[in-house]
Amino acid sequence: MSVLSDELEERYPFDRDSIIVPLSRVQAASASRKAYAAGRTAQPTGMEVEAGAEALYTARLHASSAADPAPLPFSGLPEPVRAPYLEEARLVLAAARGAVSVDSVPAAGAVV
DSSP states (O other): OOHHHHHHHHHSOOOTTSOOOOOOHHHHHHHHHHHHHHHHHSOOOHHHHHHHHHHHHHHHHHHOTTOOSSOOOGGGSOHHHHHHHHHHHHHHHHHHHHHTTOOOOOOTTOOO
């Protein structure tokens, strides 16, 4: 199962033997909008932070002209080396998530 499937099963267990009451189009749309908003503004998961930190590490490793030909994988790095990457990934993901709820127009010339 994917992370999303696992999280859905954990948070919203579905009893397949129960009777399902049909929702009106307005109720279904409202529920979908609430669920979408919750997902877009949720705190980054540990797996997302880890993936972001690994992407930062890999990008910087490849950008370095003195890169070791056989570098350690991110998961094999000591915690003091991993920590700054994890913190930076948390900050970037939180900023990206926060940007979806800001009602403003980007400045002229801003990268979107």
